[in-house]
Amino acid sequence: MQTIYFLFVGALVLLHFIATISASISIANNHNNSASDLNALLAFKAAIFDPQRIIPTNWSTSTSVCSWIGITCNARHHRVAAIDLSYMGIAGTIPPQLGNLSFLVRLNVMNNSFHGHLPPELSRLHRLKHIELASNDFEGEFPSWLGALTALRYLSFWDNGFSGSLSGRLSNFTKLETIWLGHNFFTGNLSEEFSALPKLKFLEIQQNQLVGPLPRALFNLSSLQKIGFTNNSLSGYLPAHICDYLPQLQGIYLSWNYFEGEIPSGIGECSGLQVLSLSYNKFRGYIPKEFWNLTTLTEIYLGGYDLTGL
Ligand SMILES: *[C@@H]1O[C@H](CO)[C@@H](O)[C@H](O)[C@H]1NC(C)=O
Ligand SMILES: *[C@@H]1O[C@H](CO)[C@@H](O)[C@H](O)[C@H]1NC(C)=O
Ligand SMILES: *[C@@H]1O[C@H](CO)[C@@H](O)[C@H](O)[C@H]1NC(C)=O
Ligand SMILES: *[C@@H]1O[C@H](CO)[C@@H](O)[C@H](O)[C@H]1NC(C)=O
Numbered sequence: 001m002q003t004i005y006f007l008f009v010g011a012l013v014l015l016h017f018i019a020t021i022s023a024s025i026s027i028a029n030n031h032n033n034s035a036s037d038l039n040a041l042l043a044f045k046a047a048i049f050d051p052q053r054i055i056p057t058n059w060s061t062s063t064s065v066c067s068w069i070g071i072t073c074n075a076r077h078h079r080v081a082a083i084d085l086s087y088m089g090i091a092g093t094i095p096p097q098l099g100n101l102s103f104l105v106r107l108n109v110m111n112n113s114f115h116g117h118l119p120p121e122l123s124r125l126h127r128l129k130h131i132e133l134a135s136n137d138f139e140g141e142f143p144s145w146l147g148a149l150t151a152l153r154y155l156s157f158w159d160n161g162f163s164g165s166l167s168g169r170l171s172n173f174t175k176l177e178t179i180w181l182g183h184n185f186f187t188g189n190l191s192e193e194f195s196a197l198p199k200l201k202f203l204e205i206q207q208n209q210l211v212g213p214l215p216r217a218l219f220n221l222s223s224l225q226k227i228g229f230t231n232n233s234l235s236g237y238l239p240a241h242i243c244d245y246l247p248q249l250q251g252i253y254l255s256w257n258y259f260e261g262e263i264p265s266g267i268g269e270c271s272g273l274q275v276l277s278l279s280y281n282k283f284r285g286y287i288p289k290e291f292w293n294l295t296t297l298t299e300i301y302l303g304g305y306d307l308t309g310l
């Protein structure tokens with residue numbers, strides 16, 4: 001009888017022990033993951049200069065990071081899923097620890113005064129879909145490690161100080177829908193890499209220093225709605241049947257470049273075209289008569305060179 005009793009108590013103790021251990025393991029794991037998010041955001045906080053002192057006071061360790069201003073956590077794991085610090089009048093850098101936010105889907109620091117290079121640790125953010133850095137002072141080359149972010153759908157470096165060659169840098173983003181790289185100092189030729197971007201809708205790389213022709217692959221991206229390369233040093237001829245494979249195209253912005261030859265007659269097949277901006281190039285000859293079939297056009301820019309037929 002006593003032996004049985006001892007066995008029973010022993011079993012209870014053992015069960016309790018197992019339960020306690022597994023509970024503390026799961027708490028430790030959870031704690032560990034949240035702790036890594038907390039560490040990453042504390043490193044970010046330390047790298048931010050906020051003259052209005054919103055972040056220094058709001059990002060307080062006495063509350064969960066999920067209630068911090070600009071931070072959104074995902075409902076299931078309570079992990080940091082989005083950072084939105086846009087239009088906050090803050091300055092600073094992006095610290096390498098941000099690469100530890102393994103559940104991050106959106107990063108938006110638009111319209112602030114962030115500077116410096118993007119740390120390569122960000123290449124670990126495999127869930128990142130949306131990166132919005134527009135209107136800051138970031139610099140450095142278009143990062144080659146960015147190609148590891150294969151989930152990206154939206155990429156904006158608009159109006160920063162990025163430089164260096166863009167050639168071959170865009171080939172891995174098979175899900176990318178929007179590229180905004182305008183108003184930087186990118187150089188180099190565009191390559192046929194665009195054939196790897198089947199989902200691309202908006203391509204805007206105006207006011208950079210790109211040279212050479214537009215890659216033919218560009219005119220095969222059937223999702224494209226907007227092609228914007230205003231004010232680069234691009235040259236060459238536009239394909240005669242420019243819209244054959246671009247049924248969604250709404251805007252062509254190619255003013256202030258060195259394109260030559262005739263304006264392609266195939267323009268008349270761009271049935272959804274609303275904006276055609278080709279001024280200040282080296283086009284010659286006639287305005288194609290097919291042009292007048294484009295009933296959707298709302299804006300046309302053709303000034304700055306010798307054309308007849310208008
Ligand atoms: C967090 O836990 C994981 C396993 O769940 C482990 O691989 C990792 O090293 C831990 N990190 C820290 C900082 O303790
Ligand atoms: C931080 O900001 C959030 C959102 O505005 C607010 O709900 C929270 O109370 C603030 N926390 C502190 C400590 O100021
Ligand atoms: C976070 O990132 C930093 C720098 O990339 C690294 O040293 C650190 O070990 C990482 N892990 C945690 C849990 O903070
Ligand atoms: C594209 O992705 C592959 C595999 O992830 C990687 O090895 C390669 O370096 C990436 N290319 C670029 C240009 O980032």
Ligand SMILES: *[C@@H]1O[C@H](CO)[C@@H](O)[C@H](O)[C@H]1NC(C)=O
Nearest residue numbers: 188189190211212213234235
């Ligand atoms: C790159 O552009 C330059 C300048 O227009 C041109 O001479 C060269 O042939 C181009 N290279 C390629 C590979 O397109």
Ligand SMILES: *[C@@H]1O[C@H](CO)[C@@H](O)[C@H](O)[C@H]1NC(C)=O
Nearest residue numbers: 195215216217218219220245
């Ligand atoms: C564009 O697509 C057409 C039809 O699918 C194909 O024949 C052509 O080779 C493609 N061109 C480029 C540059 O990818």
Ligand SMILES: *[C@@H]1O[C@H](CO)[C@@H](O)[C@H](O)[C@H]1NC(C)=O
Nearest residue numbers: 184207208209230231232256
């Ligand atoms: C073209 O870009 C240069 C800088 O690269 C700028 O100085 C110039 O004003 C721009 N021209 C137009 C017409 O936007």
Ligand SMILES: *[C@@H]1O[C@H](CO)[C@@H](O)[C@H](O)[C@H]1NC(C)=O
Nearest residue numbers: 265268269289290291292293
């Ligand atoms: C333009 O419209 C006229 C009829 O209005 C038609 O005959 C002609 O084929 C059209 N041209 C193009 C290029 O669509």
Ligand SMILES: CC(=O)N[C@H]1CO[C@H](CO)[C@@H](O)[C@@H]1O
Nearest residue numbers: 087110111112113134135136
């Ligand atoms: C730093 C920066 O780009 N600031 C701009 C933020 O947006 C306002 C209004 O859109 C501009 O006036 C600032 O120059």
